Amino acid sequence: MENEPLIDETLKSELEALYQAADRHYHGLAHIKAMLALATEYRQLLDDPEAVEAAIWFHDAIYDSRAKDNEAKSAQLAEKKLAGRVDPRRLARIAAMINATATHQLPLRDEKTLNDAALLLDMDLAILGAEPAVFDAYEKAVRSEYGWVEEPMWRAGRADVLKSFLARAHIFYTIKFRDRFEAQARENLGRSLQGLQDQS
Known part of the structure; x- marks a missing residue:
C-alpha cells in the first residue's frame, strides 16, 4: 500500500x-x-x-x-x-x-502536519510574491473566474481579501518563503489595493 x-x-x-x-x-x-x-x-x-x-x-x-x-x-x-x-x-x-x-x-x-501545512500554504500563496507582471496576470485571471460578480462588489470584496493579507504580521509562515516572497508580496498587494480604491 x-x-x-x-x-x-x-x-x-x-x-x-x-x-x-x-x-x-x-x-x-x-x-x-x-x-x-x-x-x-x-x-x-x-x-x-x-x-x-x-x-x-x-x-x-x-x-x-x-x-x-x-x-x-x-x-x-x-x-x-x-x-x-x-x-x-x-x-x-x-x-x-x-x-x-x-x-x-x-x-x-x-x-x-503543521510543518507540511505551513509549507503547502506558503506554496499556494507564492504567486502573491511574483514579479509584478506575473502578479498582475494572476489578478486578471482571478477576476475572470469571478466574472459573474458586478464590479463594485468585486472591488469591495477583493479589497477586503487583500487587506486581510496585509494585516497579518507575516503573509508567509516559513522563514524560507518570507525571505524570498514577503517584500514583493506586500508591494504587489499594496499596489493592487491602491488600484481598487482609486476605481471606487
Missing part, C-alpha cells in the same frame, strides 16, 4: 481533466504545476513530501467560484480517491492540509 505512489497516472489524468475546465483561469493546471515545482525545490524541508504532493493535486480539485465549500469538497474527494492507498492517519493529514487552504490558517494537528 505504502509503496504505490499516492497519485498514480490514472488518478493524475482524472485530476488534470478537472483542472483543465474552461472556467478555470487561475485555479488550473498551471497553478498545480507551479506548486509542485516549489514542493520539489523545498522537498528537504517536508516531513512527508508525497502527502504534500497529494494535497497539492487535490486542494483545488473542486472549484466553483460561487461556492463556499470547495476545499471541504476537495478534501472529501481526496479521502474517497485515496482510501485504501494510504493509512487513515496519513489520509487525515492530507485532508487537514487541503482544508487549511480555505482560510490559510494552520490546522490544529501534530507537528508533522
Whole structure:
C-alpha cells in the first residue's frame, strides 16, 4: 500500500481533466504545476513530501467560484480517491492540509502536519510574491473566474481579501518563503489595493 505512489497516472489524468475546465483561469493546471515545482525545490524541508504532493493535486480539485465549500469538497474527494492507498492517519493529514487552504490558517494537528501545512500554504500563496507582471496576470485571471460578480462588489470584496493579507504580521509562515516572497508580496498587494480604491 505504502509503496504505490499516492497519485498514480490514472488518478493524475482524472485530476488534470478537472483542472483543465474552461472556467478555470487561475485555479488550473498551471497553478498545480507551479506548486509542485516549489514542493520539489523545498522537498528537504517536508516531513512527508508525497502527502504534500497529494494535497497539492487535490486542494483545488473542486472549484466553483460561487461556492463556499470547495476545499471541504476537495478534501472529501481526496479521502474517497485515496482510501485504501494510504493509512487513515496519513489520509487525515492530507485532508487537514487541503482544508487549511480555505482560510490559510494552520490546522490544529501534530507537528508533522503543521510543518507540511505551513509549507503547502506558503506554496499556494507564492504567486502573491511574483514579479509584478506575473502578479498582475494572476489578478486578471482571478477576476475572470469571478466574472459573474458586478464590479463594485468585486472591488469591495477583493479589497477586503487583500487587506486581510496585509494585516497579518507575516503573509508567509516559513522563514524560507518570507525571505524570498514577503517584500514583493506586500508591494504587489499594496499596489493592487491602491488600484481598487482609486476605481471606487
